[in-house]
Amino acid sequence: MRGLIVYCVYRRNWRDVLATHRQMQGENRPDVVSMVDVESWGGQITGDNSDPINRLVWGLSDWRGPQVHGKPRRVIGYLNPHDAHIWPTRPPIGFVVPSYGSRPRFTADTRDLAAQMIAHQYTDGQGYGNGLNHPRFDTASF
Secondary structure, three states, rough: OEEEEEEEEEOOOHHHHHHHHHHHHHHOOOOOOEEEEOOOOOOOOOOHHHHHHHHHHHHHHHHHHOOOOOOOOOOOEOOOHHHHHOOOOOOOOEEEHHHOOOOOOOOOOHHHHHHHEEEOOOOOOOOOOOEEEEOOOHHHOO
């Protein structure tokens, strides 16, 4: 194994989230990346939360090390296009995009999310969803 991605679930008390995330890891290892998971959680998170989410991203980045060309360091996001309204102003980071049963669908206001997508989370049909409709995942369709 060459590295780890550690989930960091966004909540409005982002300072506490940041402190807990750091405390639970104990040290800032160079082989670890933080992934900020932003979801509506069934209506628990509503409205534009861009400012506190971005403060969390930059706080994690400041802990992870110096910025790289003005971009957050070793921080990625997790965002479903259906929840993009929660985080409409997004920093220049990579995103894991979930979409179960089909490829992610992006609208005009989520084109940046499509461009910044580094991975697509899906299922093989054994759990939630029915797997992908196509045997081959073609990133050119984005």
